[in-house]
Amino acid sequence: MELKAADYKTDTHNDWCPGCGDFGVLNAIQQALAEMHLPPEQVFLFSGVGCFAKTPHFVRTYGCHTLHGRSLPFAVGAKLANPELTVISLGGDGDGYGIGAGHFLNTGRRNVDMLYMVFNNGVYGLTKGQASPTLKRNVQTKSLPTPNINDAINPLAVALAAGYTFIARGYAYDGKGLRQLIQAGINHRGLALLDVLQPCPTYNTVNTKDWYEGIEMNEETGVKKSLKPRIYRLEDETGYDPVVHNPDDLEEVSKKMLQAFLKSQEWGEKIPTGVFYQINLPTFEDRLKERVSARQKYTPANMPIYDPATGTPNLDISEALAELRVC
C-alpha cells in the first residue's frame, strides 16, 4: 500500500502559534516517514516537554510525550527492548540541552540506533520566552527583561565530543532539506543528532525566519528587503565531505571531527545546515548481542517468559541455585 503524508496525520487539534516553525518540522517528519514507506505501527515517536513536545499527538504512529528533558532515556529503553522499532526521540533546546543535558551527553556514549531531533529556537516558549541554553549572550528578545547573561552552548560541538555518530543541522523552513536530513538520520546505523533551527515567532524576536533568511524590514516603511540568506546547505559548498570513510583510520577520524568542529563554530552572517559529521561504528545493540546471546534470536519485548497455557515460567534457575546449594 502506498503511504502518503496524510496517513501519518491525526485529527488532534493543533494549538501552536500561527507562523510557528514547529509546523515545518512536523510536515517534514510526516513526509519523511511516508517517503520511506515506514508502516506507522513500526514507528515509536518520543518527545520531552515544551511546545514541540506535542508533536507525537499530531503524528499517527505510536507516540509518547514524556517528561521535561527525558525523551532520550525513555526512547533508549524502548529501542533496546524492541530494536525492531524505528525510534525517534524529539527534544527541545531547553528540554534537551538544559534539563536533559546529562542524557544528551551520555546517550552519545551508547550509539543506540535511533534519531534524536532537537527543535532549537533559543527560548522556552511554553513558559513565555525565557532564555534557553542556545540563546547567545547579550541577546535580548522581546520577552527578556534584561539581555541574556549566559553564554550559549554549541550542541553540534557537544554532540561531536559526546560520541554521536551522525551530526546534522536542519532549518524548519527548508522543508526538502529537512526531510532529507530526517531520512538520513533514520537510515544512519547508530545515534543521529539532528538539531533543527526552528524560529519561535512569539518569543524569539531576534532569530526570526526573516533573520535566518536574510530579509530586513525597514522599521519606518515596513518594506522588506532581501539580502544574502544566512542559512545555506553544506552540500552546496564544494569540498565538504562529512563522512568518515574508514573508521579504523584514526587520522581520518580526527580530521573529520576537526572539520566538523570548525564548521559548527560558523554563526552570524553564514549558518550552515546539512550533515556535519558521520561515521559508521558498532551500535549499542551490536555490543549487547555479543554479551547477551538471547538477543541474537529475540528482542527483550518478544522473548518468551512463560507457557501461556499454564502460566508456568520458562526460565530455569536450577543451575544458579545449585551454585548456592549448601546441603
Place this chain on the structure above:
Amino acid sequence: MIGGPQGSGVDSSATTFARTCASGGLYVFGKREYHSNIKGDHSYFQIRVSEEPVRSHVDEVHLLATFDKETLEVHRHEVVKGGAILYDPSLFKPEEIQRPDCLLIPVSYGEIIQATAKQFNREKDVMKLQIMKNVISVAVSLGLVGFDFALLKSTLEGIFKGRRAALAPMNIWAAQQAYDFGAKNWQAKYLHQLRKVSVPSGEKRIMITGTTATALGKVVGGCRFQTYYPITPASDESEYLESHPEFGITVVQSEDEIAAMTMAVGAAMTGARASTSTSGPGFCLMVEGIGWAGMNEVPVVVFNYQRAGPATGLPTRHEQGDLKFVLSASHGEFPRLVLAPADLEEYFYDAIDAFNYAERYQTPVIVLGDKAVANSTQTIPWYDLGGVHIDRGLLLSDEDLAVLVASEGQYKRFKFTESGISPRSLPGQKGGIFWLTGDEHNEVGHITEDPDNRTRMMVKRMHKLEVAAREIPIEKKVNFFGERDADVTLVSWGSSKGAILDAMDVLKAEGIRANFLQVHMILPFPTDFVAQILSRARRRVNVEMNFSGQLGQVIREKTGFTMDASILKWNGRAISQNEVIDGVKRIVKEHESKVVLTHGT
C-alpha cells in the same frame, strides 16, 4: 564474628566459615557491616550457627576472630565470658586484651604463612600470601569448635576452582596446619562445640543474600530489562544479573537514576518486563519517572533497598526510613502497589509477584527492601517453584487486538472499563497505535483539560487499587505468628521479622506471650485484617527501624488504632534478637511506652 580492614577478605572468610557449617547441616545467619570506604576502614561479619533455624543475629559473641588491632579493640567487650578470642601475638600481649575471662588464642599467622610459602616454594610471594590470614582464622576457629575438617576442605575446593584451582592445595595445606593448631591445643578448653548434623532426606538448602534472592526472583518472573545506577546496597543485584548473561536479561547501567527509571519505563511500554533497583537517594531521583508511569499506566517494578537517610545518610548502614516517602512519592495521586518483603524467601517470591501485579494492574509496583536483608546471608530451603505462575493481565494478542478494533472501530489505550484496567497493545502491533502523555489525557491518549474527563480518568486509575485490594489474597498481604491471645502484639515490617520470630520463643520461655503481625503489603493496605488483629490485642507495639514509627502512623491513618508502645532504632545497625527481647520486657514489665535501641558497632 570476624573483622578486619575493608578489602582484606573479611567477607570471604566469613562466607567460608558459614558455608562449611551449612554444608554440615547447620542453619546459618550472617550479618555484614562495612563502612562507606574502599580499603582500610573496619568491617566485620557476624555469623550465627545453630541446629535449629536462625533468622537473626544476637549481640553476644562467642568466638571473635581477629588478625588486626582494630577488630580486637572494637569488639573485645562483646565477647561473652568463656568465649574465645583469636589474636595475632605479634600485635598484642595477652594481658593487653584485658579479657582474662576469655580463652585467648594466639594465632601466629605469619609463621603459618611462612611455612606454607616454604612448602610450596613461594617464599618470594610472602607478601601476596598475607591474604591467607582469612583461611587460617577460619580453620583455627573450626578446629576450636571441633567441626569436621573434611567439610572445610570441600568448601575450599568449591571456592578455589576453575581459574583459581591452582591455589587450592596451598590453602588447604595452610588450613590443615591452622585447624590442627586449634583442635589439638585449644578444643578441649572451649565450651562451645559444633557438630555435623544430618539433613532430612529430600531436603535441599541454599545459602543466599537478599540481593541475589531478588535477582533470581526477577529471572523467574520474566524480567527482560534491568537498569541501574551504582548505589549501595542495591548494585549487587544488578551486577549479579549482569554476570549471568545466560538468563537473557539486558542490564543497562544508566547515567543517573532519572534515566534508570525512565529507561525501564520505556522498555516496559514495549512489553518487556522491566525493572530498576536502587536505594533511597536514587529513589528520590526516580520519583518523576514513577509518577509518569502511574499517569500512563505502565507496568514497571522498582526496588528500593532502604538505607539510613536523609541525603547520603549512612550509606552502608541499615534503616527503614522510606516508608511514608514511598507511599506518597510524586506530586499528584496515582495508584501504586507497595510490597515490603522481610526475609530471603519473600525477596524471591515478591520479585515474581511484583511483575505480575504491575502487568495485571498496569501501574508501578514498588518493593521496599532494606540493607539488613540485602546484605544478610542465610540458609533457606531450595526455592519451590511449584506454585509460581506468570500473569500478564490484559495484554492483547494480535488476534484479540484485531477483533477489538473490528468491533469498536478504534483502539483506545485508556478505555474506560469497570475495573479501570484497559486492554493493552504494544508498539509494533497493527491497529494498536496509542499515544501516551504526562498530561491528563482522553481514552485515546491525547491531551485534554476537560474537567469531566479529568474526574473520570482519576477514578479509572485510582479504582485499580481497589480492584487490587479485592483480588490479592490476604496471605500475600500479612503474616500472623503466634497465638491469637497474647500479652503483647508486635507489629512490624521488613527485616525485623527475623529477630522478632527468634525472640518470640525466648519470650515464651520467660513467661511473656507475644504474637506478631507482619505487614507485608503496605499498599493496598490490608485494613480489615490489621484492624481485626489490633482490636483484640492487649498491648500493641510497633517495632521499626526508624525515628518516628512510620508503620504505626500508617496503621493509625488506615485503621484508627494507635500503638500503645514502640520499639524503635535508627543508629544504622539492624535489630538483634536480644534487643527485641529486651524491648518487649521493658514495655511489658516496666511499662515503658517508647524503647529506643542503640546496640551495634
